[in-house]
Amino acid sequence: SQQGEEDPQALSIQEGENATMNCSYKTSINNLQWYRQNSGRGLVHLILIRSNEREKHSGRLRVTLDTSKKSSSLLITASRAADTASYFCAPLPHGGGGSNYKLTFGKGTLLTVNP
Amino acid sequence: GAGVSQTPSNKVTEKGKYVELRCDPISGHTALYWYRQSLGQGPEFLIYFQGTGAADDSGLPNDRFFAVRPEGSVSTLKIQRTERGDSAVYLCASSMDRVGTGELFFGEGSRLTVL
Numbered sequence: 001s002q003q004g005e006e007d008p009q010a011l012s013i014q015e016g017e018n019a020t021m022n023c024s025y026k027t028s029i030n031n032l033q034w035y036r037q038n039s040g041r042g043l044v045h046l047i048l049i050r051s052n053e054r055e056k057h058s059g060r061l062r063v064t065l066d067t068s069k070k071s072s073s074l075l076i077t078a079s080r081a082a083d084t085a086s087y088f089c090a091p092l093p094h095g096g097g098g099s100n101y102k103l104t105f106g107k108g109t110l111l112t113v114n115p
Numbered sequence: 116g117a118g119v120s121q122t123p124s125n126k127v128t129e130k131g132k133y134v135e136l137r138c139d140p141i142s143g144h145t146a147l148y149w150y151r152q153s154l155g156q157g158p159e160f161l162i163y164f165q166g167t168g169a170a171d172d173s174g175l176p177n178d179r180f181f182a183v184r185p186e187g188s189v190s191t192l193k194i195q196r197t198e199r200g201d202s203a204v205y206l207c208a209s210s211m212d213r214v215g216t217g218e219l220f221f222g223e224g225s226r227l228t229v230l
């Protein structure tokens with residue numbers, strides 16, 4: 001499968017705590033993207049990390065990528081109630097065959113941040 | 116427009132009826148995607164357009180589903196003889212990146228309920 005698998009499936013924390021979500025995948029990738037989805041809404045792109053990058057920051061978000069382990073993690077620091085959402089990773093496959101455009105998604109991690 | 120627009124936002128129909136869902140991508144985006152999302156699941160890839168042509172329709176579940184993008188902008192997803200199992204949120208996304216390495220911009224989705 002080309003999709004990422006997020007872990008844990010659900011995570012509940014208190015406001016101010018950090019939240020860490022993990023993603024595993026199986027194929028060689030061009031890049032890996034993280035998306036957020038609030039209940040009843042569309043997905044919103046958070047951050048993209050390329051296969052030659054190991055870590056990337058964007059505001060309170062920190063993403064790491066370990067291509068040798070085929071895994072990525074998303075850390076949200078100092079979480080807020082507004083961070084409550086589902087989070088999806090999407091590895092973009094590398095290589096030919098016309099498949100390097102198709103993002104596929106797992107079931108996501110449902111993060112609940114309690115005020 | 117400023118974002119990806121999908122209409123209708125909600126559609127309730129009876130089993131056996133024909134349904135059309137419309138997606139208006141961000142201006143200038145050449146790539147357009149349709150996904151289907153069932154409750155508690157991640158988005159499931161249906162079809163990808165690059166310009167006017169369907170570059171990959173491998174995700175369409177059966178021949179009741181068809182999508183067009185005649186002028187390389189607006190796309191319509193068509194479902195014939197709807198079944199209760201077709202009930203889901205249908206998400207559209209667009210991207211300006213021809214080689215599929217960039218981020219996807221999602222619409223808010225069309226929620227289809229088949230009674």
